[in-house]
Amino acid sequence: MCPYPRAARPLVSGVTVSLTMLSVFALVFMAGVDLDTELRVLQAAAKENEAFAIVESLTTEVGSRLAGSEAEARARAWAVKKLTALGFKNIRVESTSVPGWERGEEVARIVRPFPQNLAITALGGSVATPAGGLSAELLPFETLTDLQAAPAGALHGKIAFINQAMPKTQDGSGYGAVVAIRSQGPSVAAAKGAAAILIRSVGTDHHRFPHTGMLQYADESPKIPAAALSAPDADQLSRIFARKEKVFLHLELKPRMTGDKPTGNVIAEIPGRIHPEEIILLGAHLDSWDLGTGAVDDGAGVAIVTAAAKLILDHSPRPPARTIRVVLFGAEEVGLVGAKAYAKRHADELPRHIVALESDFGAGPVYRLSGHVPDRTWPILESLQKKYLARLMIVPGENHKAGGPDLYPLRPAKVPIIGLEQDGRDYFDLHHTADDTVDKINPHSLSQNVAAYATVAWWASEIGPRFRLKPEAAEKSSPTAGE
Numbered sequence: 001m002c003p004y005p006r007a008a009r010p011l012v013s014g015v016t017v018s019l020t021m022l023s024v025f026a027l028v029f030m031a032g033v034d035l036d037t038e039l040r041v042l043q044a045a046a047k048e049n050e051a052f053a054i055v056e057s058l059t060t061e062v063g064s065r066l067a068g069s070e071a072e073a074r075a076r077a078w079a080v081k082k083l084t085a086l087g088f089k090n091i092r093v094e095s096t097s098v099p100g101w102e103r104g105e106e107v108a109r110i111v112r113p114f115p116q117n118l119a120i121t122a123l124g125g126s127v128a129t130p131a132g133g134l135s136a137e138l139l140p141f142e143t144l145t146d147l148q149a150a151p152a153g154a155l156h157g158k159i160a161f162i163n164q165a166m167p168k169t170q171d172g173s174g175y176g177a178v179v180a181i182r183s184q185g186p187s188v189a190a191a192k193g194a195a196a197i198l199i200r201s202v203g204t205d206h207h208r209f210p211h212t213g214m215l216q217y218a219d220e221s222p223k224i225p226a227a228a229l230s231a232p233d234a235d236q237l238s239r240i241f242a243r244k245e246k247v248f249l250h251l252e253l254k255p256r257m258t259g260d261k262p263t264g265n266v267i268a269e270i271p272g273r274i275h276p277e278e279i280i281l282l283g284a285h286l287d288s289w290d291l292g293t294g295a296v297d298d299g300a301g302v303a304i305v306t307a308a309a310k311l312i313l314d315h316s317p318r319p320p321a322r323t324i325r326v327v328l329f330g331a332e333e334v335g336l337v338g339a340k341a342y343a344k345r346h347a348d349e350l351p352r353h354i355v356a357l358e359s360d361f362g363a364g365p366v367y368r369l370s371g372h373v374p375d376r377t378w379p380i381l382e383s384l385q386k387k388y389l390a391r392l393m394i395v396p397g398e399n400h401k402a403g404g405p406d407l408y409p410l411r412p413a414k415v416p417i418i419g420l421e422q423d424g425r426d427y428f429d430l431h432h433t434a435d436d437t438v439d440k441i442n443p444h445s446l447s448q449n450v451a452a453y454a455t456v457a458w459w460a461s462e463i464g465p466r467f468r469l470k471p472e473a474a475e476k477s478s479p480t481a482g483e
């Protein structure tokens with residue numbers, strides 16, 4: 001495919017074609033291409049990108065995509081078809097497997113003092129309650145630390161309840177502060193003799209949607225059933241406890257493990273024109289929880305990275321110097337299964353990963369550039385922010401901070417990571433709930449993400465391995481502008 005006629009297509013299809021833009025293109029087509037001009041072309045074209053159409057298609061035509069499910073398999077087929085239609089190369093699925101888990105019926109009811117139903121959902125990986133459910137006294141704790149401080153055996157036969165609220169923050173740090181109630185709470189309660197655990201949802205909304213998410217059973221404790229309550233239901237319980245009443249609950253959860261199931265990563269590329277063996281990785285995850293349609297987590301990320309690569313395919317004056325690889329990871333939610341498989345399968349190639357980025361924080365605008373790169377490399381990112389990202393309203397952040405969860409398995413190989421941090425104030429209102437649907441996505445902020453990802457991907461592909469630990473290799477293989 002010759003990229004030149006395509007580069008002009010969005011302009012001529014527009015109502016007006018400004019002389020200024022034509023002269024920008026004239027510049028690009030001339031031999032002396034400069035990076036700034038190329039990036040301005042990409043950033044201008046991002047306004048008309050197809051990111052929203054991609055997430056709309058995924059969430060409508062596939063819906064929720066639980067790891068290992070038949071729906072996740074349909075999502076892989078959807079991705080192959082979509083990436084093919086968009087014109088990418090080297091499209092393939094790299095298969096692996098994941099322990100299957102399915103949610104069943106889930107009911108919680110206050111038996112006394114004030115009989116009523118509660119809105120709950122099982123945590124991912126939870127075992128079921130005994131047949132017929134279990135009825136027991138509920139014991140409240142304000143925090144996980146309080147539960148940890150309870151004497152051994154204090155919860156014998158009872159249901160633990162942790163009512164720890166998550167603070168709302170722009171950068172998502174509130175999540176890190178409380179997520180252990182979900183991941184570790186079940187085994188902490190089990191170690192004290194509890195028969196089950198309920199937690200206040202790890203989320204920031206005030207709607208009656210409980211938030212699911214993975215738990216991690218410790219090997220040394222019995223596995224007990226675990227569920228999250230919506231925030232208003234946790235508040236309701238707290239009002240009842242404030243009346244100095246003992247609370248008895250009936251809990252019935254019927255999830256089940258379904259054995260090893262297929263999962264996998266879907267990969268597509270724009271082959272590099274000079275160093276095709278060197279990779280710029282743009283990642284997101286294809287799986288979602290089962291309650292909503294996984295629009296913000298992580299349909300938005302799938303759309304952002306795919307549309308950013310498509311922007312380069314259609315609007316850059318020539319192919320990128322290095323390969324831009326889109327990786328849509330499988331089974332992220334249940335323990336980074338696809339990402340770990342990628343790191344293993346591509347171990348030989350990881351030293352040639354110039355940089356990796358992942359979009360997995362919803363659809364809010366990018367406001368800050370961060371990194372996880374060697375200290376001596378950080379000034380390069382500062383100049384990237386100043387020269388090319390400030391005009392997208394992106395401010396400088398910090399080093400040793402960035403990276404989506406699917407990039408954690410790349411860290412031991414020292415793959416440099418760039419973080420385009422999104423404003424996440426709404427993200428945990430929707431995260432892992434039935435309310436995570438496509439109507440929550442603002443197409444305008446999605447486009448700003450696409451511009452930011454395309455900018456960094458093109459820039460990194462041209463600047464080359466100056467990110468790597470061995471700087472001497474950098475100067476040798478970096479193409480100069482216009483090469």
Ligand SMILES: [Zn+2]
Pocket residue numbers: 285297298332360361
């Ligand atoms: Zn996610």
